[in-house]
Amino acid sequence: MLDVALLGCGGMMPLPNRYLTSLCLRTNGSMMLIDTGEGTQVTMKLLGWGFKNIDAICFTHFHADHISGLPGLLLTIGNSCRSEPLTLVGPPGLGRVAQSLLVIAPELPFDINVIEMEHKKGQTVELCGMQLSAYPMVHRIKCLGYSVYLARAGKFDLERAKALDIPVNFWNRLQKGEIIEHEGRVYTPDMVMGGARRGIKVSYCTDSRPPNGLDDFVRDSDLFVCEGIYGENDKLDKAVEHRHMIFREAAEIASSANVRELWLTHFSPALTQPEAFRANAADIFPNTVIGRDRLSTTLTFED
Amino acid sequence: MLDVALLGCGGMMPLPNRYLTSLCLRTNGSMMLIDTGEGTQVTMKLLGWGFKNIDAICFTHFHADHISGLPGLLLTIGNSCRSEPLTLVGPPGLGRVAQSLLVIAPELPFDINVIEMEHKKGQTVELCGMQLSAYPMVHRIKCLGYSVYLARAGKFDLERAKALDIPVNFWNRLQKGEIIEHEGRVYTPDMVMGGARRGIKVSYCTDSRPPNGLDDFVRDSDLFVCEGIYGENDKLDKAVEHRHMIFREAAEIASSANVRELWLTHFSPALTQPEAFRANAADIFPNTVIGRDRLSTTLTFED
Numbered sequence: 001m002l003d004v005a006l007l008g009c010g011g012m013m014p015l016p017n018r019y020l021t022s023l024c025l026r027t028n029g030s031m032m033l034i035d036t037g038e039g040t041q042v043t044m045k046l047l048g049w050g051f052k053n054i055d056a057i058c059f060t061h062f063h064a065d066h067i068s069g070l071p072g073l074l075l076t077i078g079n080s081c082r083s084e085p086l087t088l089v090g091p092p093g094l095g096r097v098a099q100s101l102l103v104i105a106p107e108l109p110f111d112i113n114v115i116e117m118e119h120k121k122g123q124t125v126e127l128c129g130m131q132l133s134a135y136p137m138v139h140r141i142k143c144l145g146y147s148v149y150l151a152r153a154g155k156f157d158l159e160r161a162k163a164l165d166i167p168v169n170f171w172n173r174l175q176k177g178e179i180i181e182h183e184g185r186v187y188t189p190d191m192v193m194g195g196a197r198r199g200i201k202v203s204y205c206t207d208s209r210p211p212n213g214l215d216d217f218v219r220d221s222d223l224f225v226c227e228g229i230y231g232e233n234d235k236l237d238k239a240v241e242h243r244h245m246i247f248r249e250a251a252e253i254a255s256s257a258n259v260r261e262l263w264l265t266h267f268s269p270a271l272t273q274p275e276a277f278r279a280n281a282a283d284i285f286p287n288t289v290i291g292r293d294r295l296s297t298t299l300t301f302e303d
Numbered sequence: 304m305l306d307v308a309l310l311g312c313g314g315m316m317p318l319p320n321r322y323l324t325s326l327c328l329r330t331n332g333s334m335m336l337i338d339t340g341e342g343t344q345v346t347m348k349l350l351g352w353g354f355k356n357i358d359a360i361c362f363t364h365f366h367a368d369h370i371s372g373l374p375g376l377l378l379t380i381g382n383s384c385r386s387e388p389l390t391l392v393g394p395p396g397l398g399r400v401a402q403s404l405l406v407i408a409p410e411l412p413f414d415i416n417v418i419e420m421e422h423k424k425g426q427t428v429e430l431c432g433m434q435l436s437a438y439p440m441v442h443r444i445k446c447l448g449y450s451v452y453l454a455r456a457g458k459f460d461l462e463r464a465k466a467l468d469i470p471v472n473f474w475n476r477l478q479k480g481e482i483i484e485h486e487g488r489v490y491t492p493d494m495v496m497g498g499a500r501r502g503i504k505v506s507y508c509t510d511s512r513p514p515n516g517l518d519d520f521v522r523d524s525d526l527f528v529c530e531g532i533y534g535e536n537d538k539l540d541k542a543v544e545h546r547h548m549i550f551r552e553a554a555e556i557a558s559s560a561n562v563r564e565l566w567l568t569h570f571s572p573a574l575t576q577p578e579a580f581r582a583n584a585a586d587i588f589p590n591t592v593i594g595r596d597r598l599s600t601t602l603t604f605e606d
Contacts, residue, residue, distance in 0.1 A: 038345075042318065045318065046319050063407065101403070104400065
């Protein structure tokens with residue numbers, strides 16, 4: 001089970017009625033944030049999931065609207081009595097940028113680990129019980145798209161466990177992947193576990209022109225959160241100029257990648273009524289949702 | 304005439320219903336901010352005074368709740384098409400701290416001047432058409448209290464100008480302080496201007512124990528904006544521990560300094576109902592106002 005909340009849906013600057021784009025993922029008591037602009041901690045407080053269990057914060061890139069909330073957020077996490085280390089993930093240079101911003105939050109009650117991902121394909125790290133993969137985007141500065149995958153183990157084969165005469169008190173340990181030696185016999189998980197089943201995949205891509213191969217990167221996502229800075233088709237030139245995507249382009253990727261649902265976000269401050277342009281995306285990808293602050297869902301493993 | 308707006312009244316962290324403490328002063332089209340925590344640009348937008356004419360931003364100290372909004376605010380000022388230089392004022396180290404924070408706002412369309420005030424008495428600079436004075440506070444790190452004074456020239460003496468036979472087209476220039484030579488005669492402002500009249504004084508002091516001599520620094524202020532982190536008298540020990548003031552202490556300074564009005568601000572997130580403790584201040588200084596986001600007033604020269 002994976003809880004997902006879009007903490008804000010704005011781009012460029014926080015507005016009175018729109019927080020900056022940020023995604024919160026929660027599974028098994030562990031939380032991951034992607035992007036923390038100015039005010040993310042406030043919408044996070046409104047969400048009500050707490051701060052203490054934020055184990056990782058990922059950054060797409062270092063424009064202020066995606067990272068300026070970091071010092072305040074870390075201080076608030078500190079005030080929630082966290083003492084366990086917290087991991088920051090982002091493009092090359094993250095260590096230097098984070099260190100600069102933390103000049104105003106010099107004393108935190110937890111350690112910070114920094115993982116700098118390269119601006120290239122094929123990188124995955126394990127975080128918060130999920131596989132986090134990064135993909136190079138096409139923006140004015142180095143920017144990464146992310147995809148998280150919550151894996152699901154195979155099904156436990158009760159009949160087979162009985163047939164092989166495996167002691168019942170080993171079943172749970174085998175299910176968790178343990179290899180057990182007992183009275184001269186070796187029990188391995190593959191004796192009782194079926195093949196891995198489909199997990200849950202969420203992708204988050206913002207601040208980019210549509211990169212080559214992004215559809216493969218986000219393929220079959222249960223949820224694809226993607227920027228659409230403008231809703232109007234005739235603002236494509238402006239989007240190209242600023243290295244962003246319009247609604248239609250996000251929908252084209254969603255369609256080509258066979259995702260289940262698309263959430264649009266990172267609206268320009270000039271786009272005051274994003275709902276008015278939903279059809280520009282939905283005509284191409286019907287299951288399009290216009291993002292709003294704290295739009296949330298719970299994704300479950302399929303039956 | 305001086306417009307004053309308390310942009311937020313919170314301390315420590317921004318809350319869904321309370322922005323961080325920040326003061327905006329506007330006179331003759333020029334604006335000065337004191338402190339810019341996370342979200343100050345949003346409450347500033349709600350205030351509706353615009354961003355382009357912010358000529359100076361002052362900082363009491365470098366705790367995140369007083370400065371973390373700087374990069375985002377400067378970018379938003381940049382988006383308002385400002386190209387004139389902007390001045391930052393603060394305690395020693397401001398240049399280094401600002402430079403660190405601006406790692407995420409590297410390209411601004413205006414220059415930034417930095418004035419580092421020493422952590423001692425007796426320093427005044429001219430900014431936004433006002434005299435800005437600083438006073439050393441008593442906090443966990445170096446912190447400054449500020450006082451702004453909008454001076455008022457003497458009254459133009461019409462009868463005297465006529466009696467001295469000063470050409471009418473010189474009157475306005477003399478009023479503005481100009482010395483004029485014309486046909487062998489020298490005209491000086493003191494020939495027609497009375498002595499300086501009472502100006503307007505606003506003081507802003509937060510994040511400090513009550514420093515010795517602060518009453519003299521804020522003496523006769525038209526408006527004294529002062530922290531009161533807790534309303535309860537029995538939270539004095541806690542205020543002492545964290546180097547803050549409670550309502551009663553702010554009121555004692557207001558009373559001793561003969562200010563006209565006291566606005567309390569910088570409430571702890573734990574102080575959800577500051578109004579409930581107003582009497583703890585008002586019993587000592589009756590003209591006490593509990594601060595709220597965007598509490599505003601216009602101070603005028605007295606008749």
